[in-house]
Amino acid sequence: MSQSTTNLKQSEKVDRFAGLMFCSPWIVGFVFLFAWPFAASFYWSLCRFDLINPPEFIGLENYRRLTSELQSQKGFGLALTNTLYYSLISVSLSVVTGVLLATLLSAKVKGQAIYRTLVFLPSVIPIVAASVLWIWLLDPESGMINYLLSWIGIPSQNWLNQSRSALSPAGFTEFSQWLQGGALNLFGSKDALILMTMWGVGNFVVIYLAAISDIPGQLYEAAEIDGANVIRKFYHVTLPMLSPVIFFNLIMGLIRSVQTFASVYVLSEGTGEPGGSLMLISMQLFLSAFADFEMGYTSAMAWVLFVLLLAATTLLFRTSKHWVHYRTSS
C-alpha cells in the first residue's frame, strides 16, 4: 500500500516536472519578454534614462512633467487630448456602424456572401498600404472622398493638411458659419484617421455576424407574437443579445485605438503633424523614446496610459452590469 503511494507521488512529481518543462518556453518568454520589461519600465519611469547611459533615479520628476504638460496642453497633454478624441469617436462609430452593418448583412438576400466579403476585405489590407491609399483618396484636389462629398454639397476639405477637428468648438463655429453662407473647412487630419479606421470595421462586423447568427429564432418569434416591428425587434432582441459582444468589441476597440501607430506614422510621415494634430500617444511615445532619447519620460507616459486604460476598462466593466445581458443556462 505504502509502496504504491510512494510510486504515485513519484509519478505525480514526474508529471509535474514534465508539465513545467512543457510550459517552460511560455514561462521563460513571459518572465523575460513581459514581466521583466514591465517592471523595469516602472523603475525607468522614475529615472532619467537615455538608452545608452545607466538610468539615474530622479523620483517623480517625469510624472511632475507629465502633469505640467497636461495642464499646458503641450507634449503629453496634446497627445492625450488627440488620443481621447480619436478613441472616443472611432470606437463609438465602429460599434454603431459595425452593429448596423452586421444587422444588414445578416439579412438573407441575394449576394449576401459578396456583400460580406466586400465589408471584410479592407480589414485584410496591410495598414501601410491602406494608409498610402488613403493619402490619395483624401487628396483635397483630386481625391475621391472630396468628390463624393461634393455630391452632397460639402465643399472640398483639407483632411491631412488641417489641424482642426470636426467635433470641436472650432468645428461647430465653422459649421454654423457655413450654414450662414461662409466657407466650410470642417474636417482635419484626426477626422481623416477616424474615417480610415471606419474603413477597417470589417473585423468587428465578423464578430457581430457570428453573434447575430447565434441569437435563438424563438426570441424573434415571441417578439413578433407580441406585435413587435423590425425596429422594436432590433432594440429589444438583437441589441440585448449582442451586448456581450458589443462589450467585448468596445474594450478591444479602445485598447486597439490607443495603440494605433502604423497608420499615424504613414499619414504624418513620422512627425505627428500637421500642427501636432496626429500626435497620438503612440506617436509621442515613439518620438520621445527614439528621437529625443527620453526613455524615462517615455516609460512614465506609458505607465500613465496603462493606468488610464485600466481605469477605463474597469469603469466599462462596472457599467456593464446595467447594459450587458448574458444568456443564462436556465
Add this chain to the structure above:
Amino acid sequence: MNKTNILIGILFSLLVVAALLKNWNHEQDPENSSGRSEVIFWHFWGGEDRDVVDDVARRFNASQTKYFVRPVAMPGNNLQAKLFLAVAGGDPPDIVNQDDPVLADWGQRGVIQPLVDIAPAAEVTEIERWILDSARRLSTYQDKMYGLCNGLDIRALYYNKTVLEQHQLQPPRTISDLDEIANTLAPFQSTEKKQSYGYIPDSRRLWAWGYAFGGDFYDASSQRVVVDSPPIRGALQWMASYAQRYGSDNLAAFRQGDQSLPGKIFPLLPLDDQETSGRYSVIMDGQWRVRNLAAFTRNRQARGVATPEFGVCPLPIPETGSPRKNAGWVNGNFFVFPKGAKNSDGAWEFAKFWIGFTDPSQAAKTCSQGGWIPVSQTVTQDPQFQTYLDENPLFRTFVELSESPNQFPIPSVPGAAFFRRTIERAAFQAFDDPHADIDKILKDAEQQIQTHLNRNDNLRDGGRVDP
C-alpha cells in the same frame, strides 16, 4: 528507427559540408578583405546613390593594402535605435553615415567619439581649416568636431525663366521682387483656387528664410534659444502673409496636391507638352533637383517639344533689417565614429578618402557621379568637378552658396530633433490660422525648446559608455 537516424545523420553532414563550402567560397571571393583589416560602414543610401557608395568603397579598397571597407545599407528609419543597441552591446560599426541633426545628441551621450580621439590632433585641425564653414558647422558640437561632413544639401530658388520673361520679370534678388513675381502670376487680391502660383512659401522652410532675414535660432554663447527675435518674426510674418493673401486652406490644399503628382514630379515642371509652366514658377528646393530638370529637358528635346528654360538663384533678402546675402539653411551627410568601434583607424582613412582630403580627384569623381556638393573648395576646383559644373550650370549656384559663410544648419545642440519639430509646428500654426498671433507662437516655441534643452543640459556629459 535506425534508418531514420542514419538519414538524419546524412542530412546533418550535408548541411555542415554546405556551410563549409559556402565559407570556402566566401574566402575565395575577389571582393573579400584578403587579410586586410575590415571596416564596417553603415549607410542608408539606396537606388542610384547606392551604386555610387559601392563604387567609392571599391575604389578605396583598390587603393589599400591595410584596410577593407564593407558597406552595409541600413534602412534610415530607427538607425539611431540600432546604433545605440550596437554601441551598448559592444559591437558597433566602425563608421556611420547620418543626415539627421543628431550629432550633438550622440556626442553628448558618448555614442560617438570626437575626431581628436581617433585621429592625430594636427590632422583634425588641418581638416577643420580645409573644409567649408557650412560643413564644419554640421560636424561640430561645443567647438569640437564629432563628425566629418561628406556632402552638403543647399537650398535655393529654382525659377522658370521662360515664364518670368513672358511677364517681364527678373529672377528675384529681394523679397519685394519675389512678392512681385507671386502677385503678377497669381494676384494676391483673388482668394479663389488657382491652378498654379508664382511662388508660395512652405511653412517647413522657416529655417531657410529665418537665416536669410538675418536671424539666428540659437545663441551658442549664452546657450539661449532666440527664436522670438525680430528677423525670425519678420520672416514668419512675411511667409504667413501669403496664407492671409491667398487663403490658408487654399494653400494647404494646393501643397497637398504636390504629393499626388504623377511620379512625384518636381512641381516646377509642366505636366504636359502644351504647357510652359508647372504648378509653381518659383520654388525652393535642393541641388538634387538639377538632375530632374536635366532629365526633363533631355526628354523634351529628344521628342522635339519646346522646353522652358530654368534658372537657380540664391534666396532673396529683405530690403530692411540686417539680412544676410547668400544665406540659407544647410543640411548634409556626415560620418560619425561610434564609441567602442574596433577599427576607427581604418574608418578614419576611409572618411578622408571619401571627402577628398587624401586625393581630391577621388572626391571630385564621387561628387560628379552622385550630383553631390563637395565639402572643400579643393575638390570643387578639381578639373573633373569643374567639367561636371560646366555640363550642369545650374549646379554651380548651389556650389557657390555652399561656400558662403552665411549657410547655417539646425543648431547643433542636444535636443535638435525637438528643436526642429517645434519650429516647424510653430510655422505651421502661423500658416494655418490667418489671425494667429505670431509673436505668441514664437514665444511659446522658444520657451518649449529652451525648457527641453535645459532638461538635456542636466544630462551628464557624454563619454561614459563602457562598451
